[in-house]
Amino acid sequence: xRSLRSGLLVLVLALVPDAPLLAHAGDxxxxxxxxxxxxxxxxxxxxxxxxxxxxGAFLGAPAIYVLPIVFPLVMAxxxxxxxxxxxxxxxxxxxxxxxxVLGAMVALAARPPIWLAAAVVGAFAVFHGYAxxxxxxxxxxxxxxxxxxxxxxxxxxxxxxxxxLAVRWPVGxxxxxxxxxxxxxxxxxxxxxxx
Amino acid sequence: MSRAGxxxxxxxxxxxxxxxxxxxxxxxxxxxxxxxxxxxxxxxxLAVSGAGLLVGLQPARRRLPAVAAxxxxxxxxxxxxxxxxxxxxxxxxxxxxxxxxxxxAALARPVPVVPGGALALVAGAALALxxxxxxxxVAVANITLLGTFCGAxxxxxxxxxxxxxxxxxxxxxxVRILGSWIAAVALMALAARLAR
Numbered sequence: 001x002r003s004l005r006s007g008l009l010v011l012v013l014a015l016v017p018d019a020p021l022l023a024h025a026g027d028x029x030x031x032x033x034x035x036x037x038x039x040x041x042x043x044x045x046x047x048x049x050x051x052x053x054x055x056g057a058f059l060g061a062p063a064i065y066v067l068p069i070v071f072p073l074v075m076a077x078x079x080x081x082x083x084x085x086x087x088x089x090x091x092x093x094x095x096x097x098x099x100x101v102l103g104a105m106v107a108l109a110a111r112p113p114i115w116l117a118a119a120v121v122g123a124f125a126v127f128h129g130y131a132x133x134x135x136x137x138x139x140x141x142x143x144x145x146x147x148x149x150x151x152x153x154x155x156x157x158x159x160x161x162x163x164x165l166a167v168r169w170p171v172g173x174x175x176x177x178x179x180x181x182x183x184x185x186x187x188x189x190x191x192x193x194x195x
Numbered sequence: 196m197s198r199a200g201x202x203x204x205x206x207x208x209x210x211x212x213x214x215x216x217x218x219x220x221x222x223x224x225x226x227x228x229x230x231x232x233x234x235x236x237x238x239x240x241l242a243v244s245g246a247g248l249l250v251g252l253q254p255a256r257r258r259l260p261a262v263a264a265x266x267x268x269x270x271x272x273x274x275x276x277x278x279x280x281x282x283x284x285x286x287x288x289x290x291x292x293x294x295x296x297x298x299x300a301a302l303a304r305p306v307p308v309v310p311g312g313a314l315a316l317v318a319g320a321a322l323a324l325x326x327x328x329x330x331x332x333v334a335v336a337n338i339t340l341l342g343t344f345c346g347a348x349x350x351x352x353x354x355x356x357x358x359x360x361x362x363x364x365x366x367x368x369x370v371r372i373l374g375s376w377i378a379a380v381a382l383m384a385l386a387a388r389l390a391r
Contacts, residue, residue: 142387
């Protein structure tokens, strides 16, 4: 009986997986690719990010670089709030509203002062960051995940800026304003789905 | 000890691995392993890149003191490490310094020598103290630390030099945007570590 127990113990220990103990998790849902996918797979995020770039390009210097600098910095503050579990009601609705407002700004060719444009973008960035931070998978590699979603956000801004550079031509200007209107309409659909 | 007990001990010894602060890379000990350490550990690469961007955006006369302060702090930190001083909070301090470096790079304003030097000292010391070598023997560990010292300095100098060359016109805007990304990533990582 005793030898059977010892034999079983040996067998169980032999079956214990011998993966190395690492302080940092590898890639996966909470890694770089997970972070990269998070903004890209959310159409509401994509619409708002592209609208930020379009609006920056539409406003020209200094907004074309101030908005993409302000957005990630304020978004990170929202992410901190999300990770800390601070309550921020209406996050999803605010993200949908961000698409409506930012799209409308582009469609209406609004030219507010740079501080106001930065404040509007920054206010919405808090909600986008909160959503990313709150959805960080438990046990994931926070640095890789953050690197992924900040890079994805920045690349979406750059895509918007790239498209927005078409405002140099009259037809391009119409196209950019049309894209803004489409983003605002998409935001209304996102809001309607939430209701 | 019974035969089964001895076998159990033997199996346990077979199944255990060294606990590492970072994922292990092939040949990541010795001088070459240390040299690659600041490149292969994401938090360290981010910290040195942030510091490099900030240094590169400074006027030419302020770059050398900042690099010298960083090097001195690295050397002091590694000296402390050789005396078995490795505080657990070094990683958090390094992330906080990265947030500051990235945010200041995004602002692209000249940083006075004293605060800039202090920031370089904190970043360098935190980087050194967050780089415990995984080598078992003291000689290998010391050579790994020497490699890490060289790797961090080379990376800092390369990023700062490249930034200084690129920091004109629209490329300066790219550098500032990169600084804001670095600050955002480090802030999120810092918050996640504090939340756990």
